[in-house]
Amino acid sequence: MSIPAPDEALTAAWETTIDDAPVALSACGDLLAVAGAEGTVTVLKTATAAEVGEFALPGGALHVALAPDARRLVATGPMGYALWRREDGRTTVHETRAWSSAAAWANDERVAVASGRRALVLGLDGEELWATEPAASTVTDLAWQRQGRRLTVAAYGAVRGHERHTTKPVVTYPYIGSHLALAVAPTGRWICSGNQDASIHIWRTRDGSELTMSGYPEKVSRLAFDDTGFWLAADGAPDVTVWDFSGKGPAGTAPRSLRCHETITALAWRPGPAGHLASGGHDGTVALWRATAGRPQSQLHPVRTLEGDSAVAALAWAGPELLVTAHQNGHVSAHRLPSRTTL
Numbered sequence: 001m002s003i004p005a006p007d008e009a010l011t012a013a014w015e016t017t018i019d020d021a022p023v024a025l026s027a028c029g030d031l032l033a034v035a036g037a038e039g040t041v042t043v044l045k046t047a048t049a050a051e052v053g054e055f056a057l058p059g060g061a062l063h064v065a066l067a068p069d070a071r072r073l074v075a076t077g078p079m080g081y082a083l084w085r086r087e088d089g090r091t092t093v094h095e096t097r098a099w100s101s102a103a104a105w106a107n108d109e110r111v112a113v114a115s116g117r118r119a120l121v122l123g124l125d126g127e128e129l130w131a132t133e134p135a136a137s138t139v140t141d142l143a144w145q146r147q148g149r150r151l152t153v154a155a156y157g158a159v160r161g162h163e164r165h166t167t168k169p170v171v172t173y174p175y176i177g178s179h180l181a182l183a184v185a186p187t188g189r190w191i192c193s194g195n196q197d198a199s200i201h202i203w204r205t206r207d208g209s210e211l212t213m214s215g216y217p218e219k220v221s222r223l224a225f226d227d228t229g230f231w232l233a234a235d236g237a238p239d240v241t242v243w244d245f246s247g248k249g250p251a252g253t254a255p256r257s258l259r260c261h262e263t264i265t266a267l268a269w270r271p272g273p274a275g276h277l278a279s280g281g282h283d284g285t286v287a288l289w290r291a292t293a294g295r296p297q298s299q300l301h302p303v304r305t306l307e308g309d310s311a312v313a314a315l316a317w318a319g320p321e322l323l324v325t326a327h328q329n330g331h332v333s334a335h336r337l338p339s340r341t342t343l
Helices: none
Strands: 011-017 022-028 031-036 040-045 052-058 063-066 072-075 080-085 093-097 103-107 109-117 118-122 129-130 141-145 152-157 156-163 169-174 179-184 190-195 200-204 210-213 223-225 231-234 237-243 257-260 266-268 276-281 285-290 304-307 313-318 322-327 333-338
Touching: 031 063, 031 072, 031 210, 040 072, 040 080, 040 257, 052 080, 063 103, 072 103, 072 109, 103 129, 103 141, 109 141, 118 152, 141 179, 152 179, 169 190, 169 200, 179 223, 190 223, 190 231, 231 266, 237 276, 266 313, 276 313, 285 322
Parallel strands: 022 063, 022 313
Antiparallel strands: 011 333, 022 031, 031 040, 040 052, 063 072, 072 080, 080 093, 103 109, 109 118, 118 129, 141 152, 152 156, 156 169, 179 190, 190 200, 200 210, 223 231, 231 237, 237 257, 266 276, 276 285, 285 304, 313 322, 322 333
């Protein structure tokens, strides 16, 4: 198999270094947030990498998420969470001593954070609006459905749906196992969990019917739907697998396989319907794919690759033409791509 040589045709927009080991990125509007393992959260301008703000989350960081209007930011970590306000840089830290690995904005005014065995829904200044009842174990991931009206929460044994202000779930999707990642289709038709037992479990929201894709050689800890909701990318193997959720869904079908990395460390779909995917590997390589090309069981090759000097820690698209890459050694860079219809 031949892999394209590193592609110098991509325009390097900027490069910077943060004094921490990046673990997560979030891009929204004109801002980019970089979270580091030791708890440093740096906010940059996406166009220039000029620093807008910085704060520390005690105990380290695991996740970061900008609000849709880029006026607020939430960071989560092993010891709690923090909210940052753009207009004056004020940071409110909540040291809850509860593991917090995920956060998701419902809109510009509400954000959900995992906090131990519960999910908390917070207002703009961090005030608690409501919380779910405790799950059987630590909440590992969460997502919003129905335009921010239903919160979907993953923890051992089940994925549960909570309507606004409902402590108890209004719907439960049981699955005996540890959920590591959650992906909800933008169409609302599908809920998928990536699991410790090396499987992907799928529920159709309309009727609760379910399907398990098993046989992965490793645990599945990264899942991502594209903007159409028709394509799901997953790790769990040296190949990225891309499943077709159009029509009746993936039952009885085979995925496309994208081979470039020995170990996958990041996945990010390009905004829009073109089916372009970026993946990162432990070897520092970033690969760009036409991930929906070919037929089921096709083995696809990267269209372009970029080489880094340490493992890829996170990827984020700042709009359809700017791809941001963070590496474990603290290097963060942005590359400008051709129009959204080409790679």
